Amino acid sequence: MHPALATPAAQAALEHYLHCATLGLGPEQAQEVRDELEEHALGLVDRYALLGHAPEDALRRALADLGSPWRVSAAMNGVHNMPKLIAFGTLGLLAVSAGMYALAGGFLRETVVELPALSETPQPPTCTRRAVPASPLVTVVSRREGMTCFTFRNQGAFIGLSDIQRAYAAGGFKTRLNAEGDLRVTFPNGEWRALSPQFRVNGQGYTSANMLIVGTERRALTPELKVWGYDNPLLSFGPLKLRLGTEKQPVAGSNFYLSLLGTLIGVLTTRDLEKGWESSWQGVNHFGPGAAIQPSVTVQTGLKAGEVVMLVTRARHQPPNGKASYFADIAPTGTDGTVKLFTEGQPLVFVGDVNRLSASDGQNRAVLVRVTGVDLRDLKSGIFIPKS
Amino acid sequence: MNPDLLRGNLELIVLTILERQPLYGFAIIQEAKDRTDGYFDFKEGSLYPALHRMEQDGLLTAQYGEAGRNGKPRKYYAITDKGRVTLGEKRREFSTFSGAVLRLSGA
Numbered sequence: 104m105h106p107a108l109a110t111p112a113a114q115a116a117l118e119h120y121l122h123c124a125t126l127g128l129g130p131e132q133a134q135e136v137r138d139e140l141e142e143h144a145l146g147l148v149d150r151y152a153l154l155g156h157a158p159e160d161a162l163r164r165a166l167a168d169l170g171s172p173w174r175v176s177a178a179m180n181g182v183h184n185m186p187k188l189i190a191f192g193t194l195g196l197l198a199v200s201a202g203m204y205a206l207a208g209g210f211l212r213e214t215v216v217e218l219p220a221l222s223e224t225p226q227p228p229t230c231t232r233r234a235v236p237a238s239p240l241v242t243v244v245s246r247r248e249g250m251t252c253f254t255f256r257n258q259g260a261f262i263g264l265s266d267i268q269r270a271y272a273a274g275g276f277k278t279r280l281n282a283e284g285d286l287r288v289t290f291p292n293g294e295w296r297a298l299s300p301q302f303r304v305n306g307q308g309y310t311s312a313n314m315l316i317v318g319t320e321r322r323a324l325t326p327e328l329k330v331w332g333y334d335n336p337l338l339s340f341g342p343l344k345l346r347l348g349t350e351k352q353p354v355a356g357s358n359f360y361l362s363l364l365g366t367l368i369g370v371l372t373t374r375d376l377e378k379g380w381e382s383s384w385q386g387v388n389h390f391g392p393g394a395a396i397q398p399s400v401t402v403q404t405g406l407k408a409g410e411v412v413m414l415v416t417r418a419r420h421q422p423p424n425g426k427a428s429y430f431a432d433i434a435p436t437g438t439d440g441t442v443k444l445f446t447e448g449q450p451l452v453f454v455g456d457v458n459r460l461s462a463s464d465g466q467n468r469a470v471l472v473r474v475t476g477v478d479l480r481d482l483k484s485g486i487f488i489p490k491s
Numbered sequence: 492m493n494p495d496l497l498r499g500n501l502e503l504i505v506l507t508i509l510e511r512q513p514l515y516g517f518a519i520i521q522e523a524k525d526r527t528d529g530y531f532d533f534k535e536g537s538l539y540p541a542l543h544r545m546e547q548d549g550l551l552t553a554q555y556g557e558a559g560r561n562g563k564p565r566k567y568y569a570i571t572d573k574g575r576v577t578l579g580e581k582r583r584e585f586s587t588f589s590g591a592v593l594r595l596s597g598a
Contacts, residue, residue, distance in 0.1 A: 105560060124536065138563040139516050139539055145560035146517040147535070170534025178540030182547060 107148040111233045116162060117144060118229070123469065125174035126182045127259065127311065128363050129301040131416060144169060158211040215337075215344045216270035219352035221261040221309060222284055224302050228252040237270055258311040259362060260347065260354040261365045264300055267315070290324040312347050312354060313362040320366060320480050321376040328479040332433040333360070333411055336475075357471030360433045360474070361409060365425040367413060368429050371472060371482040372457050401447045402471065403490045410436045411474045414444040416451070416467065417460035429460075433474065453488050503585060504531065506550065506578040507569055513569035515556070537581060543552050544567055550574035 108114050115410030124140055125133035147165035148158070171176070179185065228244050230252040235243055245252045264286040268278045277289040284303070289295045296318040300308025315338060320328055326341030335348035347355030370376065404412055411433060418428040432444040448467030454460065458469050470486055477485035508514065508522045516538055525530045543567075545551045554569050555564035571579070 134541060135566070136543075138559075138561065139566055140536060141561045142515070142559035142563065142565060143517045143520075143535060143539075149560065168534070169536035172536065173540065174534070175536040178542065182540050182544045258566065 105145050105148070107145065107152070107429065111235055113159055113162050114229070115241065115255075116166065116232070117141065120144070120166050120169070120172045122240065122255050122257055123219065124175040125179070126173075126176045126257070127154055128176070132179070132183050133329075134255075136175075152404045160350055164457070172173055177365070180362075184317070214273050214342060215346060216273050218262050218266050218312075218344040218350045219317050220312060220354045221304065221352065222258060222358065223264075223307075224259065224261065226254040226256040226257055226306060228254050240349060256446050258355075258358055260359040261301070262307040262312050262315070262347065263417060264298060264308040264310060267310070268300065270343070270345050274340065276343075286453050288318075292324065294322065294324060296324070311362055313366065315345065315347075316363060316479060317366050320370055323480060328413075330479065331475050332356075333409055333475075334358075335482055356411070356435060364431050364433055365412070367433075367472075367474060367479075368415060368431055368483060370479065371415065371470075372427065372429065376480065389457060399443050400449060400451055401441050401443045403439075403441050404436050404471070404473075404487070405440055405490045406473060407435050407440070408436055408438045410476070412436060412442045414446060414458070414468045414474065415460070416446060416448060427461075455486055455487075457483070493500070500581075500585065501538075502545060502550070503581040504584050505538075505541060505545065505568075506558070506574055506581065509568055509570040510575070510578060513554075513567040515559070515565040515567050538594065545574070548573075 108117060116400075121137045121140055125136050128136060144162070146166045147168050148161045150166050151161035152158065177316065178262075194455065206339075230250050232249050232251070233252050235241060235251050240256045241253050243253045261461065264280060264284065268280055268286050268288075271278050271288050279287045279289075281287065284300045286298045287295050288298070297392060298314055298318065299312050301310050303309065316328065316330070319325055319340070325343070327339050329339045331337045331339070334357060335346060335354050336356065338345045338347055400414070402412075402414075404410070406412070412435070413431055415431045416430050418422040418430055423487045430447065432446065434442050434444055436442045446467075446469065451469040454468050454469055455470075457470055460470060471489055472482055473485040473487060474482070504523060505519060508519055508526075514522060518544075520535050520538060542551065546553055549571060551568045551574055553566050553568050555569040556567045557565060
């Protein structure tokens with residue numbers, strides 16, 4: 104073990120960083136990114152140690168040099184998750200309408216399916232003879248002969264593919280789960296989408312809940328694509344509605360909506376969804392729960408409690424891929440209609456058009472978007488100017 | 492330096508560094524700092540999404556080398572033929588741009 108990681112606190116600090124930086128990635132990619140970042144962090148630690156810093160101070164400085172893990176995670180998700188959309192297969196090119204669904208027979212009957220969720224991915228335990236760090240992300244799994252084994256929580260909202268298959272089948276869709284565990288769903292116009300397992304528990308493959316939207320927002324494969332609520336959100340494909348999470352196995356709104364941000368920005372800023380994204384995104388502006396307080400803005404939306412609102416600002420730089428780049432945060436409104444969102448630039452000037460986010464006058468322009476109850480394929484319809 | 496300027500040219504910088512030899516992430520940063528006397532200074536974690544994107548775009552290819560400080564094999568990135576073509580294009584773009592800026596300022 105590296106000398107800088109001799110204490111459980113140091114291990115926990117690094118583990119927490121790596122956990123945050125790889126959130127939302129599939130297990131294989133997450134492991135790859137973890138290994139690279141860990142190696143980099145330890146390289147920085149060695150450099151600071153050579154300069155005379157104590158191990159804990161060296162680690163603290165190393166993690167600061169790496170920068171916000173949430174930004175790394177956001178950018179990595181932009182690389183590895185958004186392009187999956189392009190990889191989905193297409194068998195037909197017919198436009199879909201509600202009328203066609205009626206012709207498909209029986210599909211228009213309203214069906215609500217509850218989907219139990221996992222809130223974290225399985226993690227191998229870490230064992231130590233020292234004190235286990237007190238952290239909400241740490242779970243002790245065993246104590247034996249002075250050795251304590253614990254796991255770090257890798258949070259998210261994950262749905263079993265066989266449960267998703269059951270839900271789609273209830274809505275009248277053709278589904279097939281192949282030997283590799285991929286679920287293929289065929290829509291009434293003949294197009295299909297495949298969902299692959301990100302990890303398995305007891306033989307059951309699981310995928311991130313946001314993939315249910317990611318696979319269907321660029322083409323009108325279903326009569327409707329809307330979401331309601333923050334925790335245990337209700338996803339509507341039209342007559343088929345999916346409740347993501349149950350009372351016993353819930354979906355935390357923060358996990359679900361943060362994983363959806365990249366997709367929402369893609370929809371919001373792209374003129375022709377079928378041609379592909381025109382933008383990239385930089386990620387949420389806050390460092391995460393329990394971290395140092397970042398600048399935030401409280402907005403009176405005038406919306407009823409529980410509506411979900413997204414704040415989008417444009418990054419000042421253009422990324423190497425030539426696409427426009429955005430920052431975003433997302434949160435539910437409180438009972439008084441206000442929502443607190445993290446942002447870097449203040450004061451904000453709210454505009455009603457994403458094309459007006461670029462400003463040469465030094466203003467911090469922002470767009471507020473109501474995400475719940477609006478057509479997720481036409482998020483621009485959710486843009487509003489706040490009351491205050 | 493202005494971080495926006497750096498981020499906007501990260502691809503050019505990475506391709507230039509890897510033009511000489513394949514390197515892993517930490518070494519890429521060190522090379523960038525060493526060869527510019529520390530001029531390039533940015534949040535180092537942001538290098539990895541860029542590397543992964545460039546690998547996905549076919550500008551870089553990766554292979555694993557010796558074990559690193561964490562005991563895991565280091566991931567080395569190498570420039571591809573496509574990457575070299577892109578590097579040439581980006582150099583021309585940058586040269587044209589910086590030339591135009593200099594002409595604007597009368598230099």
